[in-house]
Amino acid sequence: MQIKRAAVIGSGVMGSGIAAHFANAGIPVVLLDIPAKEGDDRSAIAKGAVQRLLKTDPAPFMHPKNAKLVTPGNLEDDLALLADVDWIVEAIVENPAVKADLYRRIDPVRKAGSVVSSNTSTIPLGVLVEGQSDAFRRDFLITHFFNPPRYMRLLEIVGGEATRPDALAAVADVCDRALGKGVVRCKDTPGFIANRIGVYWIQTAINAAVDLGLTVEEADAIVGRPMGIPKTGVFGLVDLVGLDLMPHIAKSLLATLPENDPYRAAFREHPVITRMIAEGYTGRKGKGGFYRLNRDGGAKVKEVIDLSTGAYRRSDKPKLESVSTVGRDLRALADFPDKTGQYARRVLAHTLAYAASLVPEIADSIVAVDEGMRLGYNWKQGPFELIDRLGTAWFADLCRSEGIPVPALVEQAAGRPFYRVEDGRLQHLTTAGLYDTVVRPDGVLLLSDIKRASQPVWKNGSASLWDIGDGVLCVEFTSKMNALDGDVMAAYGKAMKLIGDGKGNWKALVIHNESDNFSVGANLGLALFALNVGLWPQIEELVEGGQRAYRALKYAPFPVVSAPSGMALGGGCEILLHSDHVQAHAETYMGLVEVGVGLIPGWGGCTEMLARHAANPRTPKGPMPPIAGAFETISLAKVAKSAAEAKDLLYLRASDGITMNRDRLLADAKAKALELAANYTPPEKVTYTLPGPNGRAALELFLEGFALQGKATPHDMVVCGKLAGILTGGPKADVTQPVTEDQMLALERRAFMELVRTEGTIDRVEHMLTTGKPLRN
Template structure:
């Protein structure tokens, strides 16, 4: 039985967000909470849905998903749980209140329906005390991480009596339908991620204070150099809330044995207590370790002094230890400076604690590593970090402090926790033997393929891999997957290779954080600064020809993006036969932000898409107007579903919820398209020319008059208008070919590229990552 309808009980921030994500997956969900004391008894859940629609970041991938959430109240609507296949309890962390609810659900739910709790603090065996055997068989914990839409981790906990088939059913649903990285956990306090994560936070705060580091120094060292998000520890505490930390610690201490090292590291810091008491609880309060303060009419970022408690202007330190260490974690933790000592103390305690918890909290090191990567966004799991510094080094550091070396570290003596054997990734088990790292059925990762293969084609910026069944995969490998002439050259070679070697088709995909942030702006600016205009125009023309060749190749091409697909990264997807997008794909033609227009066929492709669906008696202007609005305002979709609304994706393009399943889904789409594949016919354009441009120009002037457009916005937008309306010779009686539109794109792109104000925008974007409003 699959989940056809769900219910979430508890319409607080977490419960409502869980309901939102179930709705994101297209599943109807009943949202229940206590009845309001006055007026509409369902006001609480209705209010929660209204908040979902206004929240930022958005819990909903598309506002229409809210229509799948039915509000209700526990007085009148609890019997409706009988219609549901999965009931998620997300109410207050009070054992007796939860047990009271379960007693009611036991008599109302379908026998096979699963009930799960989102608790992270109460052990499962406490929750089901007094319940019937039939209830215990279908009860489990499904611990979502906040916010549920964006945080991939879901910790799944079954009890001794939980039916394995019920667990498997929910695991499959959460994996495939909700896109979660499901990690099975033991029924232990904090499960995996919070057990380790809260300990790590405590240790980092203690050591920063003990070593006299500033919050900025601690976060500079304890972030990306250690494979941890750029917030670092103090920035992370601000994000989740300082007031939450004592509550978590109290809960953990109440269930952990006194001998657990969590108890030792849970120290009282008067400054933190005062900050909470004064309302400095982080981003949700008046500020936290960092705050934005108005100084001279401007917002200035400030940081708190851990010694005095006074705020001062925040610094951007770059400790010499980081310069000396480069990318070597071992070099960082052995650096003799206070910053190196901080890194060493934090890692030795955190990794040692983690090693001592296996197999108590999970059966394998792979489960622990996956939980920390997905739940805390670490680049590397704890055991992957141990491999970087060396298990023997870590064991020696622990022993030097007079502490017992965890058994798992003893087993790893002279070894690593991960190794490659015959092209396969293996991990060290608690039995001292190596075991293969298994993927779930249907998961295909390029990283696994690359361990056991050589690229079919390769250059400095891209590689092409055989992913089986006659399908090739084109992978960007440049910095931030930015697009350059090397990528264009390899794409051209790939288009020639596939039919010559008898391959069936191509997937364009990579496993970077972002699909592509667009063209290599730094190279373009360098060429512009030395007036290499012919070279820039050559790159633009090469991109146009390459993408057009991809579009009309004699085989299917499927784009498979995840994360940002901007500028040229969006344009390559517009030229694919189909796209299989990860649900969290953020697409957009954002060139106007750097003072230019799409130059690799983006204008042409967007015109074709809108003209194909907007051919009405009113002529082409409605379609042209939509494309102009989208491109002139540099709109970026905030999900794959919203990309369809903006026509960056077609209505029939696929959406994959689980990132790990994206490549397999895209490959399947290529194989389906390859059966009887026909090259698409070239589109013909009939565009209205100068009269239509005048109408768009008037709209731009109106926006400028309302203060919504800067002087250079006007220049760029009017140039864009010329391309979209067919240029000076445009006329609805004249047929324009794709090459005609590309020529318009190219000439107008070059005109803007030579404009000093466009160059200023490019330079500002490269330096700050933000658009210049000039």
């Protein structure tokens, strides 16, 4: 079966967010809620939800136009709309009786064979279908989205004994390919995978922090990055999801968990938290939570609660010897001879032992459990991967020392790792004690799998070249934050030599990596060092070398396809502008942000954006409109907050592709590279018609207006003045004489080198490296 249209019933935060994400995938969706009791518009509740979505930050819609795919209505007048949809998602209150009543109302009107799913995370499927028709039972399943639905990748799916296999397969496929989810098959158990383990982990971590007398900041510093958990740690995470949500989840789990489940022993109400909820300190959505911003006197002071007294105090970054000395060595952290080591031992032992004890109860394999925690709670590694970091034998000893029964799976491992690489393939330990290969879904190609099975074709300190099959070479950035430097440019040059004319062993090049961010741009640390010691020739060589490398790739005799995800900023954006095709993950955030550090795009970004605006059919005719468009985008350092928005800003072309599931990005990019290679012709070189000083004067008038309004600082005027000079062709340009790309790139280099010598730019670069924030000087 195919799913072409959908419906969501319930327009609260989750329901409306799910509807928005259907729209992001291009799937028309009906959004229904109860009729409004006041006013003339009975569908006002659902319509109001759509309007809230458009104002929410971070945005649930990848592009505001996607809201047009959502049809709001109400459950009394518009039930007939369900007759045209293929999948109905119920996202109403967690009350079995209310859900059962809704199901009986929609069953007669829905299309025969349409799928119905509940977004519940607490009610067993068997309870939900009790008393429903046989046809309804066959079409029913659970699809548990995580909030916010656009950004959280996990989708837990549960089928019942009567659920049609083809219904499960159809929903799993559309969630994977269209919605971009990591689909994890779960068993019909309380909390499924992620919340079953996650809630126990949160409870254990809070209990241990209180018992050991740790501060909130200390606990988050230990549980966070050293364990591969987001920097929110555990208390910051509870603030994010809402303290008031935790008692409801606890109540549900306590009502449904087995009598001997360890969560029952771990569950504890803390008076300070109960009081916080009662007083409205429910986290970020309330007046604050464990952390809050005190705005008294107009200042913004970050404060944290004292777990023993319940009073707020100024929050300070904890200075923990354990965290600062052990790095990523979890064993060393757990062995550290103070209360921070004791805290790490307790949290690791209880959480990981609990997770290991739940297989095969909650899922058939450890792979599903690890993926659930990575995608649902943003852990870098799942529980079994963390046990491997500790060593299974060492972990068994840890459990014994903490008075915890050693889980059967850990005993069965008998010192062996849960994961191993055999003949280049990743394998996992099964519940039978044997190793089995981790199988990827069809159409998934991961660079990490390629790296396990092969050696790089070539590598240096900042980049590697990989053979990804079928004559396609891949450049992977490997520097910190994928910052770009001379070694990356050397990797491009090596790839050019290896591929040659594209008619030999190699046909095409893909630029891709699996880091959180594609690239944050040039290595500012190296740049600042060079600025401080006056290495001007080296800086100019880096700029000119980048221009040469990017231009060589643009006009190479073979196709270059870039496949970004996450942030692609500055020089990371510029390589995308020079690629024949960009296959972008939907969550790609692109922008030329150099003005924030007092610079201009120096690797061809100004030149390419001017060409994009000139070629755009929406740009008015004449020399100034393309210049004005490029100037606005670059001078304001506009960053697209999705791949869809990147097309509006012309960072991406209409012909560039968008992949919703990040795991499918490399395969899609490789397929496009091979398609282009079949009959490839390099692009023709571009010339520009530019007005010179007269055009620059017009842009500077625009800038002066911004300065008078307080929207441009003194150094903004300097930087944007240089940008205006580039985009208008320099002091000798004239509309009667075409300006070549070579001339444009020379203008970029000259402006860049003039700016790096200014005190204002040096201050901006230094401030960015020190604080991570732009300086408004």
